[in-house]
Amino acid sequence: MKYPEILLFIPQKQPFVMVDELLNADGPDTQTVFTVSAENVFIVNGRFTEGGLMENMAQTAAAGLGYHNSIKNGAISKGFIGSVKNFEVFDLPRIAEKLITDVRIVEKVLNATIISGVVRSNGNLVAQCEMNVYIDQ
């Protein structure tokens, strides 16, 4: 299935958009793709840094939540990262690398959503974490 433009489902705008396309938003699972560009604000010495990887997982989660909310009530809610646990970084991607990011909702408690996220490039693990995202209702 082809999903609508991802910018419809996240509150961030350029130059702070760290996802390109929504590939899947099925139930608790969301998948996005993102190609690292030379102009990206998180590039240092040609490498996409840790903050960018964390933001990529957070925006993937936001896109999935935003997609489901927009179907339910037509509104996009702003999400904020409350906390991150066990954020592991295995590599800093280089320019033109294509990142595939999978996020799964682990638990929802009131307006907090606990997610686990994994970023891969060419099938190799790049980063992973657990994240607590708060949604402004």
Place this chain on the structure above:
Amino acid sequence: MLKNSLFAITTIARQEMVIEAVVTINADDEIFEGHFPGHPVLPGACMLQIIKEVLQEALGEQLILKKASSIKFLMQVDPTIINSLKININYKKIDASVEIIAAIMAGESACLKLKAIFVKLT
């Protein structure tokens, strides 16, 4: 990237096991055009980069985050209201890695608390 554009280090001091720095946030940085339009908030992901860049500057090494066991975002920072932040880092060098416990403070309030291990970037 972030340093000299999003933020500048005003003061930095390194002692044995402790690094203290003050950074100034540039509210006119392009990042705030997208995060969020008409409602500037310093992104949590950028706070993480600020800590890393202060740590690199103090130690004179290029590092990569290996693992952050805990990062807590405790307060949102609107750069048009708060433009000076204090960075406190307790660090311990063990072989090729640096273990840190760090906080970003706005006045007396903590905006971020972090526990992490960095290693040299190869």
